[in-house]
Amino acid sequence: MAGHFEIMAVEATIENEIKQGLTQRDIAQTYALGLRSSAKTDWAKVNALILARWPKGLERIKKMAHSGKCFDQPPA
Numbered sequence: 377m378a379g380h381f382e383i384m385a386v387e388a389t390i391e392n393e394i395k396q397g398l399t400q401r402d403i404a405q406t407y408a409l410g411l412r413s414s415a416k417t418d419w420a421k422v423n424a425l426i427l428a429r430w431p432k433g434l435e436r437i438k439k440m441a442h443s444g445k446c447f448d449q450p451p452a
Contacts (some may be wrong), residue, residue, distance in 0.1 A: 382409075382412075383406065386406065386417040386422060389406055390407065390422055393406060404436075405446045407438070408440075408441035410422070411442070
């Protein structure tokens with residue numbers, strides 16, 4: 377049986393991931409899932425959380441999320 381799954385509470389999830397020390401790639405994955413979710417997301421808050429942790433990382437994270445490259449496997 378196929379199902380449809382969505383991420384909820386993107387802001388809280390990304391805030392927790394940043395606190396836990398996850399990488400920009402990890403955050404981009406959550407960001408990408410959030411973009412595809414129908415759940416209401418405060419993107420200004422999400423972006424502020426990212427900028428507070430990585431002042432120059434927001435554009436990189438957004439590029440990875442929008443392109444889907446955050447899900448690509450790194451070279452072995």
